[in-house]
Amino acid sequence: MQNFIDAYSAINLRYLFEGLWITTEVSVVSIFFSFIIGTLMGVARYVNIKYFSAIIGFIIDLIRNLPLLLILFFTYFALPNIGVRLAVIPASIVAMTVFESAMLAEIIRSGINAVPVGQMEAARSNGLTYVQAMTVVILPQAFKAMIPALVSQFISLVKDTSLATIILLPELTYHAQIIYGQDVNYTIPMFVALAVLYFVFNYALSLISRVIDRRMSRTRA
Amino acid sequence: MFTILFDHASELFSGLGYTLGASLIALIGSLVLGTLFALMEIGQHKWVRVIGRAYVEVVRNIPLLVITMGFYVIVPMFIVQVDGFTAGTIGLTIYTSAFIAETIRSGIQSVSSGQMEGARSVGLTYYQAMFHIIFPQAIKIVIPPLGNQFINLVKNSSILAFVAGFDLMYQGKIIANSTFNTFDTYLAVGLLYLIVTMPLSYLMRFLEKKWKTA
């Protein structure tokens, strides 16, 4: 018990929360960009433009089938060889965005697929252009249906930021490792803290999604 | 890239072997564990459901790295010796079991109970109904998500690199360090991952489509 009291000293806690802040920062920025890029790629794959959609689709499949760790390594260590040099935080954001965009693109494409074809036809016959129909009619419905899948992907993203410890991103897991690396008695308290902090963060995310989901289904009814 | 692939073929393929081994063991383990917790989640007693639900929610919200490092670092300090490969495989199993539990729970709930009653009412025995009606449907529902979980496992097993688990990523890091040829090494490693995951993911997509229209 004494170990826990010592381990959760103000200094250590502050250090942990500094790490949590970096985790949050990298997650939020990556979620923002990967949502935009993922939507664009998902739509691009869905609309079936000759060659273009096929190429986008292949890129999505390529990225989806590689380990995120490898993409992190590549962004940080291999890209400088061709002149793209990024500091550790931007590198992590780029790697997370690339990986999660591809994951989101698939979710979004299947979300659009699930919207009945009649919706598009009806919207077009009411005089909307294809782009208008897509942005006003199809995508909003698709997003509504996708909320649970999207949020669980966001949760994955938050968890995956921990992998960036391998390129020394000073996020939550790395800071915890530094603390227990300096005093073995803090090992268990640090793992407990990690589990609790990640759980609270992600569970809050999933609760928010449930609230949104419920509110939306109420307006639909 | 090809020089790396040929010069270090034995390390890379042994790494690929550990990667596939860990993924397969974890797939089987998490299938068992996942089914167990899925059954608990739809169980009769309230507290059984609560335990099942709690397990899934907790595991799903904690990073794989934290679970794996926990097994690698804490368990040997107090309980029993586990090496990196074992710790990594256990971590993968526990992490994946939560996702499989979700898949199976929704799979079971989506096969309506009317199917069984209908089959019984046209004169089939319980086992005939199970084998001819329920099983084929259940397999079609469960195979594609399980295949996707296996692809995830192959990718996620790169976590073994953190705990000296001799997997493909671990070997890749060592080769990159000894040859100083980072770019080509990671290209080669990426290629080996893709050789396994790409065909699988196309197969799963094909099965999904075929069984959905059938």
Next chain:
Amino acid sequence: MQKWKKWLALAATMLVALALSGCGQNAASRDALAHAKQTDTLVWGVKADTRLFGLMNIKTGKIEGFDIDMAKALTKQVLGKKGKAQLVQVTSDTRVPMLKGGNVDAVIATMTITPEREKVLDFTDSYFNAGQSLLVAKGSKIKSVKDLTADTKVIGVQGSNSVDNIKKAAPQTTVLQLSDYAQAFTALKSHQGDALTTDNGILYGMSQQDSNYVVVGGMFTKEPYGIALNKGQTALQQALNKALKTLRANGTYEKLVNKWFGDIPGFDIKEVE
């Protein structure tokens, strides 16, 4: 549909342009010294997990150690009073790719000068003479490299030459490579291996941190530490060598060695200089 396609093509072009604009000139090939003088900043790759050499102080959030003090002193010598040393964390695993990629100008991180590394990097003169040794739990039956048999496991760190050395010195033993020293020491405490091997200076730092672990077996290799630079950075190499000489001559070097290693039992500071 036509409009839609155009819009999409535009978006795609912009994305590609954005991606390409990131690819400036190859940063690794520019003159690091000239760039450092322009910005008054020298970017150093340092360890943050190695007591005595470079360790994160959780209280202040700053990295402290012999390598850090050396980096700061050398920067002042090379760039003058205004010169700033910017510290970027590296591990044994990441320091070479970061140097090759130009993420850092120089690496001062317990890095041994070896012929293999000299093929791809340039080194300054040696600033510290370490030697490889073993760290074991108190009372361990392992007393030297000779006790490392097929039944023992030795922990090392990826990218350190100590893993290559131990494979030569004790070929039968299993070597487990972790990603940094903090992880390696944690693995030793978790009984993942019977001994941890690396340079004595680093090991003394670990045993100072946790007295249940002791350094055994003496030095079985010579490990002269140098400052590593990307290949072809001759101007910076010469400037740093000159600065090293000045620091040795004016007593700064000895002061720093004494500050970090002066009161460590079993450690002979005469050997390292």
